[in-house]
Amino acid sequence: xxxxxxxxxxxxxxxxxxxxxxxxxxxxxxxxxxxxxxxxxxxxxxxxxxxxxxxxxxxxxxxxxxxxxxxxxxxxxxxxxxxxxxxxxxxxxxxxxxxxxxxxxxxxxxxxxxxxxxxxxxxxxxxxxxxxxxxxxxxxxxxxxxxxxxxxxxxxxxxxxxxxxxxxxxxxxxxxxxxxxxxxxxxxxxxxxxxxxxxxxxxxxxxxxxxxxxxxxxxxxxxxxxxxxxxxxxxxxxxxxxxxxxxxxxxxxxxxxxxxxxxxxxxxxxxxxxxxxxxxxxxxxxxxxxxxxxxxxxxxxxxxxxxxxxxxxxxxxxxxxxxxxxxxxxxxxxxxxxxxxxxxxxxxxxxxxxxxxxxxxxxxxxxxxxxxxxxxxxxxxxxxxxxxxxxxxxxxxxx
Numbered sequence: 001x002x003x004x005x006x007x008x009x010x011x012x013x014x015x016x017x018x019x020x021x022x023x024x025x026x027x028x029x030x031x032x033x034x035x036x037x038x039x040x041x042x043x044x045x046x047x048x049x050x051x052x053x054x055x056x057x058x059x060x061x062x063x064x065x066x067x068x069x070x071x072x073x074x075x076x077x078x079x080x081x082x083x084x085x086x087x088x089x090x091x092x093x094x095x096x097x098x099x100x101x102x103x104x105x106x107x108x109x110x111x112x113x114x115x116x117x118x119x120x121x122x123x124x125x126x127x128x129x130x131x132x133x134x135x136x137x138x139x140x141x142x143x144x145x146x147x148x149x150x151x152x153x154x155x156x157x158x159x160x161x162x163x164x165x166x167x168x169x170x171x172x173x174x175x176x177x178x179x180x181x182x183x184x185x186x187x188x189x190x191x192x193x194x195x196x197x198x199x200x201x202x203x204x205x206x207x208x209x210x211x212x213x214x215x216x217x218x219x220x221x222x223x224x225x226x227x228x229x230x231x232x233x234x235x236x237x238x239x240x241x242x243x244x245x246x247x248x249x250x251x252x253x254x255x256x257x258x259x260x261x262x263x264x265x266x267x268x269x270x271x272x273x274x275x276x277x278x279x280x281x282x283x284x285x286x287x288x289x290x291x292x293x294x295x296x297x298x299x300x301x302x303x304x305x306x307x308x309x310x311x312x313x314x315x316x317x318x319x320x321x322x323x324x325x326x327x328x329x330x331x332x333x334x335x336x337x338x339x340x341x342x343x344x345x346x347x348x349x350x351x352x353x354x355x356x357x358x359x360x361x362x363x364x365x366x367x368x369x370x371x372x373x374x375x376x377x378x379x380x381x382x383x384x385x386x387x388x389x390x391x392x393x394x395x396x397x398x399x
Contacts, residue, residue, distance in 0.1 A: 006027065006029065006030055006033055007020065007023070007024040007027060007033060007037070009021070009024060009033060009036040009037055009040055012024065012037075012040065013040040013043065013044065016044055016046070018041065018044060018046045018048050018049055019048075021037045021040050021041050021044070021049070022037075022041070022048075022049060022052040024036075024037035025037045025038060025041070025052055025053075025056055025062070025066075031061050031062070034056075034059070034061065034062045034065075035061075035062050035065040038053065038056060038062050038065035038066045038068075038069045039065050039068070039069060041053060041069050042065075042068055042069025042070070042071075042072040042073070043069075043072065045072055045073055047073070047076065049069070049073075050070070050073060050076060050077065053066045053069050053070050053073075053077075054066075054070070054077075054080045057070075057080065057084065057103075060099065060103075063103055063106060064106050067081065067084075067103075067106045067107055067109075067110040068106075068110060068113070070110060071109075071110035071111070071113040071114050072113070074114055074117065075114070075117045077110070077114070078111070078114065078117065078118060078121050079121075081107045081110050081111050081114075081118075082107075082111070082121045082122075082125065084103060084104060084107035085104050085107050085108055085111075085125060085133055085136045085137065085140075086125060086128060086130075086133055088130040088132070088133065089101060089104070089130075089132055101132070104132065104136050105136065107136075108136040108137075108139060108140040109140075109143075111140050111144075112140050112143040112144055115144060116144070116146055118140070118144065119141065119144060119146045119148050119149060120148075122137045122140050122141050122144075122149075123137075123141070123148070123149060123152045125137035126138070126152055126153070126155075126156045131162050131165070134156070134160075134162070134165055135162070135164065135165055135168070138153065138156070138165055138168050138169055138172065139168060141153065141172070142168065142171070142172035142175065145175065145176060147176060147178055149172075149176070150173070150176055150178045150180055150181060151180070153169050153172060153173060154173070154180065154181060154184045156169060157169045157170075157173075157184055157188060158184070158187075163192075163194065163195055166188065166192075166195050166198075167195055167198045170185065170188055170195065170198035170199045170201075170202055171198050171201065171202060173185060173202050174201060174202025174203070174204075174205040174206060175202075175205070177205065177206065179206060181202065181206065182203065182206055182208055185199045185202050185203050185206070185208075186199075186203065186208070186215050189203065189215060189218045189219060189222065190214070190215055190218045190238075190239070193218065193221060193222055193242055193243060193245075193246055193250065194246070196218055196219075196221075196222040197222040197223070199222075200219050200222050200223055203219070212232060212235065213232075213235060214235050214236075214238055214239065216232060216235075217229045217232050217235060217236035217238070217239035217240065218239045218242070221239055221240075221243050221250055221254075226240075226243065226250055226253045226254065226257070227253065227257070229257055230257055230260065233261070234261060236257065236261075237258070237261060237263060240254045240257050240258050240261075240263075241254075241258070241263075241270055244258075244270060244273035244274055244277055245273050245294075247273070247276055247277055247297075247298060247301070247304065248301060248303075248304060251273065251276070251277035252277050254277065255274060255277045255278055258274070267287065267290075268290065269290055269291075269293065269294060271287065272284050272287050272290060272291040272294045272295075273294050276294055276295070276298055276306070276310075279306065281295075281306060281309050281310060281313050282313070284313060285313055285316065285317055288317070289319070291313075291317075292314065292317075292319045292321050292322070293321075295310045295313055295314050295319075295322075296310075296314065296321065296322060296325050298310040299311045299314060299322070299325060299326070299329070299346075300325055300329065302329070302333055302339045302342045307342055308341060308342045308344075308345030308346065309345070311326060311329075311345055311346050311348075311349035312345055312348060312349050312352070314326075314349060314353075315348075315349035315350070315351075315352035315353045315356070316352060318353065318356040318357070318358030318359070319358075320353075320358065320359055320363055322349070322353065323350075323353060323359075323363055323366060323367060326346055326349055326350050326353075327350070327366070327367070327370045329343075329346050330343065330346060330347075330350075330370070330371075333346075347371070350367050350371055353367060354367045354368065
């Protein structure tokens with residue numbers, strides 16, 4: 001430390017003055033000196049600084065520099081950096097949670113810099129219950145690129161429920177370039193069309209080629225070449241049925257191809273998706289409660305021209321499961337001029353539900369209370385569109 005001023009980090013670094021730099025790490029008058037001291041200790045790479053740098057991780061202002069310094073020390077720093085990632089983030093305050101997640105990312109980056117010796121500790125984190133922990137472990141393993149991660153990542157892929165983590169693993173397996181990943185990626189391709197595109201990208205990297213089989217139909221669908229399924233004939237049926245659920249992307253073409261195959265819908269949820277893709281919402285009413293979930297999914301897509309009509313069908317069916325999604329829709333879109341027509345149909349649907357005998361008093365009160373919260377903007381909207389829309393009965397809401 002200087003006698004009459006702040007510590008001179010460059011001089012201490014030149015002298016390898018580890019004790020002086022450790023003291024400077026706690027120099028509260030100037031954060032720039034603290035961060036410079038942390039970086040200098042990392043460059044000197046003296047084990048004597050390990051404990052001080054670990055303690056410095058508790059100081060948010062020097063966390064990143066301390067983590068980077070620890071990464072330069074290699075294996076001895078692993079336990080602490082792993083602990084940062086492993087500790088679940090239970091903080092509900094958004095600002096604090098964001099800070100904690102940023103620190104986890106910094107710790108993960110430090111482990112990437114350590115490299116090969118971090119692989120086994122990171123693999124162990126794949127077993128953690130905390131989804132955030134698994135995410136950072138997967139991400140770091142992908143950045144390190146060590147083939148020892150292939151089997152553990154495949155094992156996680158089979159049981160993982162998080163779409164974000166599965167997407168990451170799909171892409172990483174392609175980057176690692178190991179043929180052991182081919183069959184797991186084919187399974188992933190057929191498991192979920194919303195994620196299958198990432199599995200297909202990795203299969204391309206691994207040299208896999210589509211052929212005359214069921215999985216190839218999934219491949220063509222996620223690659224936006226669904227009409228190629230016609231060449232597969234009945235082999236494409238399973239994939240086309242799966243595509244019916246994705247009304248915004250694949251469903252209409254899937255219906256055309258299924259019709260060409262002579263496929264006949266049954267009396268189940270798949271049939272509801274089929275009729276929704278055909279635009280026959282009234283037919284969906286015949287399926288009763290089975291149609292509730294698909295109709296709710298469609299209703300929550302305001303950019304789809306049928307979304308508002310789906311809300312009305314749900315209301316006419318008196319399905320109480322629609323109440324909460326309809327109210328949440330108002331919360332998201334009631335101020336959006338772009339979705340005026342949609343929002344008015346949502347209001348009308350809630351009005352119909354409010355008068356339905358299928359609802360109990362508590363459910364009606366929920367509608368009554370929430371619709372009152374959205375009064376102001378839509379008085380103007382009703383005036384604008386009064387010639388186009390059926391009036392929402394004013395007595396149904398506290399307007």
